[in-house]
Amino acid sequence: MAVEKSLAEINARIKSGKVVVLTAEEVIPLVREKGVRQAAAEVDVVTTGTFGTMCSSGAYFNFGHTKPRMKMSKVWLNNVQAYAGLAAVDAFLGATEVPDNDPLNSIHPGEFRYGGGHVIHDLVARKPVSLRAIAYGTDCYPRREINTVITIDDLNQAVLFNPRNAYQNYNVAVNLSDRTIYTYMGVLKPHMGNANYSTSGQLSPLLKDPYFRTIGIGTRIFLGGGTGYVVWQGTQHCPGLTPLPEGGQLVSGGTLAVIGDLKQMRPEWLVGVSFLGYGASLTVGLGIPIPILNEEIMYWASRSDEEIYAPVVDYGLDYPAGNPQPLGYVTYAQLKSGTINLQGREVPTAPLSSYPRARQIAAILKDWIRAGGFLLSEPVALLPSINEVTPLKSLQEKEA
Amino acid sequence: MSPKRVVLRFMAETADKPIIYQLIRNYDLVVNILKAHINPHKEGMMVLEIQGEPEQYARGLEYLRSLGVTIQPLSQDVHRNETICSHCGACISVCPSGALYLERPDMTVNFDEDKCVVCLMCVRACPYKAMEVRF
Ligand code: SF4
Ligand code: SF4
Numbered sequence: 001m002a003v004e005k006s007l008a009e010i011n012a013r014i015k016s017g018k019v020v021v022l023t024a025e026e027v028i029p030l031v032r033e034k035g036v037r038q039a040a041a042e043v044d045v046v047t048t049g050t051f052g053t054m055c056s057s058g059a060y061f062n063f064g065h066t067k068p069r070m071k072m073s074k075v076w077l078n079n080v081q082a083y084a085g086l087a088a089v090d091a092f093l094g095a096t097e098v099p100d101n102d103p104l105n106s107i108h109p110g111e112f113r114y115g116g117g118h119v120i121h122d123l124v125a126r127k128p129v130s131l132r133a134i135a136y137g138t139d140c141y142p143r144r145e146i147n148t149v150i151t152i153d154d155l156n157q158a159v160l161f162n163p164r165n166a167y168q169n170y171n172v173a174v175n176l177s178d179r180t181i182y183t184y185m186g187v188l189k190p191h192m193g194n195a196n197y198s199t200s201g202q203l204s205p206l207l208k209d210p211y212f213r214t215i216g217i218g219t220r221i222f223l224g225g226g227t228g229y230v231v232w233q234g235t236q237h238c239p240g241l242t243p244l245p246e247g248g249q250l251v252s253g254g255t256l257a258v259i260g261d262l263k264q265m266r267p268e269w270l271v272g273v274s275f276l277g278y279g280a281s282l283t284v285g286l287g288i289p290i291p292i293l294n295e296e297i298m299y300w301a302s303r304s305d306e307e308i309y310a311p312v313v314d315y316g317l318d319y320p321a322g323n324p325q326p327l328g329y330v331t332y333a334q335l336k337s338g339t340i341n342l343q344g345r346e347v348p349t350a351p352l353s354s355y356p357r358a359r360q361i362a363a364i365l366k367d368w369i370r371a372g373g374f375l376l377s378e379p380v381a382l383l384p385s386i387n388e389v390t391p392l393k394s395l396q397e398k399e400a
Numbered sequence: 401m402s403p404k405r406v407v408l409r410f411m412a413e414t415a416d417k418p419i420i421y422q423l424i425r426n427y428d429l430v431v432n433i434l435k436a437h438i439n440p441h442k443e444g445m446m447v448l449e450i451q452g453e454p455e456q457y458a459r460g461l462e463y464l465r466s467l468g469v470t471i472q473p474l475s476q477d478v479h480r481n482e483t484i485c486s487h488c489g490a491c492i493s494v495c496p497s498g499a500l501y502l503e504r505p506d507m508t509v510n511f512d513e514d515k516c517v518v519c520l521m522c523v524r525a526c527p528y529k530a531m532e533v534r535f
Contacts, residue, residue, distance in 0.1 A: 051486065053527065107430070111524070186490045187525050194493035271486065273527035283486065283527075336507065350492035352527075355507035357486055 003040040003295050010044045010291050011375045021045045021289075021369050023362035024203045024301060031302035040298035045369055045376065048205040049222070049287040049361030052198055052353030053273050055184070056164035056235060057095040057282045059120050059262050062156040063131065065089055070143035072133035076100075077119045084133070088141060092161075093119060095272075095282035108277060109182040115280020118272030120160070123152040124224070125267035158262040160224055160270070164234035166286050168206035169252035169310055172197040172330060172340070174347065177316030182277025186352055188315055195312065195340055195349045200358035201305045201332030205288040208301045210241060210251040211386055214290050216379025221258065222287035222365045225269035227374070228260025230288075233383045241386050244329050250309045254383075258286065269361075287361040289369060291376050305332035312342060322394065403451040405434070405474035406461075412442035414467050420448075427460035428452055434523060435533050447474060447533055449520075477534050478518055480511045485530035491522040 013019040020043050022030065027046050031039045063072075065088065075084040075091040081100065082093035097116035104110050122129055128149045137144045152158050173185035174192045181188050186196045201207070209215050219230040234255025242250045269285030292298045311326035313319055330340045336355075339346045368374035410419075415438055423429050429452035438444040450457060461471055487509045491500045499515035500522055502508070522531040 051488075107432075109524075113529070187494050189493070196490070196493065271528060274529065275527055276524055281527075283488075336504070338502065338504070348493060350502070351489035351507065354486045354488040357488075 003037060003298075005044070005291070005293050007291055007293070007376055007378050013044055014369055014372055014375055017372060019044045019369060021047060021366045023359070023366055024048045024208050025359060025362065027298075027302045028202065028304045031298065036295050036299050036302070039302065040292050040295045043292050043298070046208065046290045046292060046298075046301040047287060047362040047365040047369070048203055048208050048290065049285070049358040049365065050166060050200045050204050050353060051269070051285045051357035051361060052200070052283060053184070053275070053281045054162060054165045054167075054284045054286075055096050055281045057120075057160070057162040057284055058093055058116065059123075059158060059160045060086075060090060060092040061158050063089040063091070063150065064154070064156050066143055066146055068143045069141045070133065070135050070146060071138060071141035072146075073135045074133065076130075076132045078114070078122065078129050079132075080114070080116050080119050082116075095120065096279050098280050105277060110277060112274045112276075112278070112280045115272065115274070117280055117282030120262070120282055121267055121270055121272040123158065124262060124265050124270050126151055126153065152263055159259060160228070160262045160265065161257075161259045162284065163257050164236060164255045165258050165284055166205050166234070166256045166288075167199070168204070168210070168239065168254035169250070169308075170198045171313040171319075171324070172310050172335065172349075173315045173319075174312060174327070174342065175316040176314040176318075181316060182275070183315050184275050184278045184281070185315060186350070187276060190316070192342060192345065192347050195335075195342070195347045196352050197310060197332075197335045197349060198352040199310070199332075200353055200355055201308055201336070202303065203355070203358045203362055205286065206254045206256070207251055207308055208303070209288075209290050209297065210239065210254070210300055212239065212254065212383045213297055213385075214293065214379070215256070215288055216382040218377050218380040219288065220374065220377040221289075222285065222361055222368070223258055223260040223265070224262070224285055225266030226260055226264035228258050228286075229377075230256050230379075230383075231259045232257040236392055237384065238389045238392050239384070239386050244309060246329070248307065248309050248329070248331070250311065250329060252311070256383075285357065285361050287365040289365055289374075289376055305336060308332045310335065312340070403432075403449045404457065405447065405449050407472045407474055408444075408446045408448060408464065408469050409472075410444045410446075410467070410469040414469055415442045415444045417467065419464060419467065419469070422463065423450070423460045427456040427463070429456060429460050434520060477513070478516050478520065478523065479513075479532050479534040481530045481532055484528050485509065486528050488527065491526050491531065494521040494525045496521065
């Protein structure tokens with residue numbers, strides 16, 4: 001008989017302490033041994049995790065009103081500008097913003113030692129952060145300037161809100177040009193000297209539910225060491241499943257927008273990073289529980305690195321020009337082995353997102369669920385699935 | 401001239417002066433700050449990698465000494481801050497000696513200090529700034 005479970009049944013099992021939870025890594029040998037149907041009957045939840053740099057991240061704050069009142073029109077936190085074109089004492093800080101006086105790439109490759117992601121990390125670490133704001137002054141908000149120090153606990157609200165996280169799959173970056181390049185995919189040596197990749201493969205959340213059967217608006221998740229929620233599809237969300245010429249299939253294109261109270265997050269799971277020659281950003285720890293409602297969901301949740309493919313893209317010429325035509329496809333098992341074979345050559349590989357940390361996130365989420373404190377939420381609405389989104393457009397330049 | 405590495409130590413009065421800017425502007429030196437630390441008393445320590453014309457290099461150092469900065473050539477080693485390292489792997493492909501390598505199948509990043517040739521590539525490339533120069 002086909003396995004069918006409801007979320008309510010799974011939550012009842014969580015509350016009664018009988019729930020069976022495995023990480024996305026642990027479920028693979030189980031399914032190999034017992035088959036999808038048996039495993040789907042036995043397992044209620046599969047937990048996933050990823051710990052990678054996610055540039056489309058940020059946080060918004062309410063600083064509380066000043067005396068006299070002030071409508072802050074420009075705001076800096078530790079010298080990094082936050083967008084203040086909102087109400088009087090609200091601002092949004094983006095992860096990749098850098099200080100006004102950063103040397104950037106004037107001596108290439110620039111170091112980008114500090115930026116928005118670092119400010120978010122410092123706030124979560126409960127370090128004091130300088131707040132500077134200026135205003136033009138109005139009758140109701142006369143004050144024009146403030147220079148003070150805040151901590152996250154001084155703020156009324158501090159909310160992590162990331163418009164695009166957890167990219168389902170990502171390019172493997174190589175460099176076909178004849179000089180070393182410095183990218184968000186790390187340092188890439190000339191003539192395909194190395195290949196960098198950046199997902200946790202078989203642990204990666206959206207690779208384990210490619211049709212978005214369970215992950216939707218309102219899904220409760222592990223975010224930055226605390227609890228968060230999926231609020232929307234991420235920007236550029238365009239999930240696809242493409243059969244590959246040499247067998248296998250490419251699952252890619254899905255993304256999530258997520259939100260959560262920054263005050264309950266942990267500094268080890270939200271870390272500011274500096275990519276040489278590229279910029280500053282934020283590494284986000286994110287994990288999603290997948291309720292095993294039926295066999296199809298279990299089938300996808302238990303796919304392994306051997307079956308998950310990533311496209312190899314040249315970041316020397318193709319990517320910057322906007323022609324990301326893949327050079328080929330490789331599996332995560334090949335990537336993790338240390339070398340891939342490309343155009344008849346052995347190319348050494350290295351990850352950029354931390355697999356050990358991804359594994360830790362899946363394990364923490366598993367513990368939270370088993371302890372009864374983390375119930376699964378029924379999505380209020382599902383996100384567009386494969387072939388339900390029109391292909392992404394690029395920006396067309398027109399006469400103004 | 402190949403890049404030279406030096407340790408600068410300076411007092412509170414100098415901490416406020418744009419000495420790096422002057423080195424770059426007035427002596428045409430390429431200056432890379434490998435490490436910088438200013439303590440609460442505003443006494444500072446900075447490790448620089450400097451490259452440029454030998455004459456300009458000498459004049460630049462003379463300028464620093466005139467400000468009361470003490471200068472020492474660098475004898476150093478590289479150390480990994482274990483609490484900061486996320487085991488991401490971004491340093492693996494830049495490390496020329498194999499001192500940084502992945503332990504399979506766990507995919508943790510190991511650091512073998514004995515193999516390190518102190519090229520400092522990882523210090524620049526580590527997004528988390530976990531690789532530190534030590535003296
Ligand atoms: S790049 Fe830095 S954080 Fe990443 S593994 Fe190497 S030392 Fe650790
Ligand atoms: S200093 Fe150079 S040799 Fe030593 S670990 Fe870093 S990259 Fe490797």
